[in-house]
Amino acid sequence: MATTANTEATSDGFKLRLMHFKQRFDVSMLFWLLMIAILLFLVVNPLFRLIQISFQDGDTGAYTLGNYFAAYGKARYREALLNSVELGLCVATVCTLVGTPIAWAVSRTDMPFKGFVRLTILGTFIIPPYLGAIAWILMAGPNAGWFNRIYIWLSGAEHGIFDIYSFTGLVVVISLYSLPYVYIFISSGLDVISSEMEDAANILGAGKFRTTLRITLPLALPAIIAAFVIVFLESIALFGTPAFIALPARFHVVTTQLWQFFIFPIRAEVAAAYAMPLLAVTIFLFLMQKWILRRKGFVTLTGKGGERREIPLGIWRWVLFGYCMFIASLTVFIPMAVLILAAFSTAWGRGLSWDNLTLDNLRHILLTQETTQTAIFNTYTYAAASAVLAITVALAIAYIVHRRLVPMGNVLAVLAMCPFVIPGVVLAIGFYAAYTSPPFMLYGTAWILIFAFATRFLPIAYANSHAMVRSMNPEMEDAVRILGGSRVYAVRKVVAPLLKRSLVGTGLLVFIPATRELSAALFLYAPNTRVISVLLFDLSSEGVFENLAALGLVLVVSSVTLVVIGFKVMGRDFMIRS
Amino acid sequence: MCSLLKYLSFATLLALAGAQVSAAETDKVLYEKAKAEGQVVWYASSPRTSVAEKMGRAFEAHYKGIKAVVVRTTAQTIFQRLSMDLRSNNPIADVFTTSDAGHIVELKRKGLLTSWTPPNVVNMISAFRKYNDKDGYAYVVFGGIIGITYNTKLVSAVDAPKDWPDLLNPKWENQVTIGHPGFSGYAGTWVVQMNNMYGWSFFEKLEALNPHVGRSITDTVTMLNSGERSIGVSNLAAGIASADKGNPIGVVYPKSGTVFMPTPTGLMKSSPHPNAGKLFLNWLLSPEAQQLIADVRYEPAVKKGVKTQPGSIDLDTIKLVRPTPEEIVKGIPEVKEKFRDTFGI
Numbered sequence: 001m002a003t004t005a006n007t008e009a010t011s012d013g014f015k016l017r018l019m020h021f022k023q024r025f026d027v028s029m030l031f032w033l034l035m036i037a038i039l040l041f042l043v044v045n046p047l048f049r050l051i052q053i054s055f056q057d058g059d060t061g062a063y064t065l066g067n068y069f070a071a072y073g074k075a076r077y078r079e080a081l082l083n084s085v086e087l088g089l090c091v092a093t094v095c096t097l098v099g100t101p102i103a104w105a106v107s108r109t110d111m112p113f114k115g116f117v118r119l120t121i122l123g124t125f126i127i128p129p130y131l132g133a134i135a136w137i138l139m140a141g142p143n144a145g146w147f148n149r150i151y152i153w154l155s156g157a158e159h160g161i162f163d164i165y166s167f168t169g170l171v172v173v174i175s176l177y178s179l180p181y182v183y184i185f186i187s188s189g190l191d192v193i194s195s196e197m198e199d200a201a202n203i204l205g206a207g208k209f210r211t212t213l214r215i216t217l218p219l220a221l222p223a224i225i226a227a228f229v230i231v232f233l234e235s236i237a238l239f240g241t242p243a244f245i246a247l248p249a250r251f252h253v254v255t256t257q258l259w260q261f262f263i264f265p266i267r268a269e270v271a272a273a274y275a276m277p278l279l280a281v282t283i284f285l286f287l288m289q290k291w292i293l294r295r296k297g298f299v300t301l302t303g304k305g306g307e308r309r310e311i312p313l314g315i316w317r318w319v320l321f322g323y324c325m326f327i328a329s330l331t332v333f334i335p336m337a338v339l340i341l342a343a344f345s346t347a348w349g350r351g352l353s354w355d356n357l358t359l360d361n362l363r364h365i366l367l368t369q370e371t372t373q374t375a376i377f378n379t380y381t382y383a384a385a386s387a388v389l390a391i392t393v394a395l396a397i398a399y400i401v402h403r404r405l406v407p408m409g410n411v412l413a414v415l416a417m418c419p420f421v422i423p424g425v426v427l428a429i430g431f432y433a434a435y436t437s438p439p440f441m442l443y444g445t446a447w448i449l450i451f452a453f454a455t456r457f458l459p460i461a462y463a464n465s466h467a468m469v470r471s472m473n474p475e476m477e478d479a480v481r482i483l484g485g486s487r488v489y490a491v492r493k494v495v496a497p498l499l500k501r502s503l504v505g506t507g508l509l510v511f512i513p514a515t516r517e518l519s520a521a522l523f524l525y526a527p528n529t530r531v532i533s534v535l536l537f538d539l540s541s542e543g544v545f546e547n548l549a550a551l552g553l554v555l556v557v558s559s560v561t562l563v564v565i566g567f568k569v570m571g572r573d574f575m576i577r578s
Numbered sequence: 579m580c581s582l583l584k585y586l587s588f589a590t591l592l593a594l595a596g597a598q599v600s601a602a603e604t605d606k607v608l609y610e611k612a613k614a615e616g617q618v619v620w621y622a623s624s625p626r627t628s629v630a631e632k633m634g635r636a637f638e639a640h641y642k643g644i645k646a647v648v649v650r651t652t653a654q655t656i657f658q659r660l661s662m663d664l665r666s667n668n669p670i671a672d673v674f675t676t677s678d679a680g681h682i683v684e685l686k687r688k689g690l691l692t693s694w695t696p697p698n699v700v701n702m703i704s705a706f707r708k709y710n711d712k713d714g715y716a717y718v719v720f721g722g723i724i725g726i727t728y729n730t731k732l733v734s735a736v737d738a739p740k741d742w743p744d745l746l747n748p749k750w751e752n753q754v755t756i757g758h759p760g761f762s763g764y765a766g767t768w769v770v771q772m773n774n775m776y777g778w779s780f781f782e783k784l785e786a787l788n789p790h791v792g793r794s795i796t797d798t799v800t801m802l803n804s805g806e807r808s809i810g811v812s813n814l815a816a817g818i819a820s821a822d823k824g825n826p827i828g829v830v831y832p833k834s835g836t837v838f839m840p841t842p843t844g845l846m847k848s849s850p851h852p853n854a855g856k857l858f859l860n861w862l863l864s865p866e867a868q869q870l871i872a873d874v875r876y877e878p879a880v881k882k883g884v885k886t887q888p889g890s891i892d893l894d895t896i897k898l899v900r901p902t903p904e905e906i907v908k909g910i911p912e913v914k915e916k917f918r919d920t921f922g923i
Binding site: 137138141142144145165246256347356368370436441443444526527539542544545 | 619650651758805823922
């Protein structure tokens, strides 16, 4: 009797001690620390190595400023940097201006066929920008482009008016394929604004247009600014599209110039030094964003209440729809027509005719060319893994920063945004420098690609998570904690379900670009970890456009299929708003 | 006397037979060792991916049990890959083929290649054999030729340029397309050769005609196919192959000389599969591989007696020119800079 009582007492005592321990030391803190550790691994280590080698001499390893002199000594290199900044600003502006009406139309008006418009945006997102660029070259090439030929035929002029090989051409192509970012950010921002404020404005006498400009859009300002920043950073980090368009147009941007530093003799140290100003640009942009949003309240999501009504537009809904279709034809319909035509032609230059049609290109790509099947598998597995990693870390960090779980949280936010301004090429160099020597021997493995992709798209995931967490009132989590749950419990049971839809959207925002990511993959791939983007890039310099188009078609079709399956599995038909 | 002669001839016969046997034996021994290694990784900037992979598979069919992994991209890129592998102490490539002879010179200088004489080298045409590395570090497994191509729908055969200086005719303004020596080994060699033959003013005059500068020398064929440009400086094999499919491409072998591109291949010292590498290199020089190259590549084969495709040409009937390896090693980095200054990129 005494022994059992004793044992009971001991086990009770133990349980009591454990409870005291749990109360004093929130175990969930470990989880946050783990996330921070992962962030450091993904972002800080490569960045640190990058900064370190920028100060090291290539041959001797001694510390020197020589790389910076080499990087900025030549006027051509400085010009490339200016070109990039100019490109980024132009693209971000054009893209925001063009994309906001589309986002507003889908989110807040009664425009018809919204599901279809959303589909076209998805299509734009899935088509790799460099594939779009290739199609655009065929559409707007100064001599043989379709648009120019039509213009000449219609107007009888001697020359066409479109020249894709120009700064304007580059801005147009990149803007078109960056529209999805603008759409996703701004429509997410607009979605959560309840109609109460618009009603208040209407009651006080403002018309629809004025309400939109003075009430709705300013409320979505965080989203608009986030979109602007992301598009800026995305456009200066692109490699494929500038390689196809800027090079023949005779100007360099930072990414194509960096590539030159890597052509024999490799000057990785100079490349690292060259990339440093871009870091400064990110920090500057981030500070700007904070400053603009400093004293405004944007809490509009308080649980699941708040009605959102569509604004009736009358005849203007058709005008808006026409506008959306016009944009969609420039990004999806015409380029895809070009690709399909080329993919099924024996000889692209022969033009349209029945005897020119063939399935051989597809057959060759899918069955004969060995690398394709492995590449397809690799592409989708790496993209999925990196998406999961990125949103987990991004949401955790956004939460930590917003709820001030650790001091100096803003440093974490900057870190999370950093990778996007580092062009994929340079990030890959950083990863290469950090993870191809002991203790981390990741070269040639799939992991280095997955980590690189996750890091590359962490800023997008973070920006979205940041907006999501910011729009959530802490009251709900406080309610959970008052009732005895830990923070992690609050996140699991309250925050995550509320954000579920946005999380899926964010996941896709990482997954899809990861499937078509070129600049990072180009540096880190090994023969058995090749992905489709690398294959496409190689094929583009082989003069066999038909095969290239076939492979591009395969990528687009399989991505679309996977996304559709994903949506069905998640229980949402993306045609219907839930 | 008779018996001595008989003895001598018998000995010679034996020696020859012995040589045959020992060559076959080397092959067999090598094959066994290679099978133990399991695979060979081939980094190549030439031929085109589809051809390179066909060759890989033919190798696998011939030597069962050894996988051939083919990595093909443009010359500067594949060399960059190789350099990165070596820098990170993670050698992957066994056999390295590049269209920029300067790479081989550089690798040899740093002691990164293995010297070995493949038995099949005896089959090479002497025209090609002289481009092999004297110390056995590199062999010319195939050669390519750079000439002038034109879009037959836009330019008639009569009007097409017949020689390199014809490209500078003002009537070709906005019509020419070329590759970039910063990306393409072929383009680099061509620029060095033009510089040698005509001086740098050739490019200054060319720049005034606003040529389209792509990346690879094969980009030019795509440009011509689409009709975006009508005259190109291209790898003629690609041009002929495209024409064969029905695209409107015509080729011209310039009078002053078609630039010849022997594409050297070497064995990496750090090769993870040295025996498989040797087997592969030797196989590349075999009649079977050479016939495959000629069949699918439309290019002159390095081996004697290989049937070439109609449309491609016997190298003996045209004038070939080419810079020396030393000119290439010094020349390509130099002309890259000059090219960038003249053309702005």
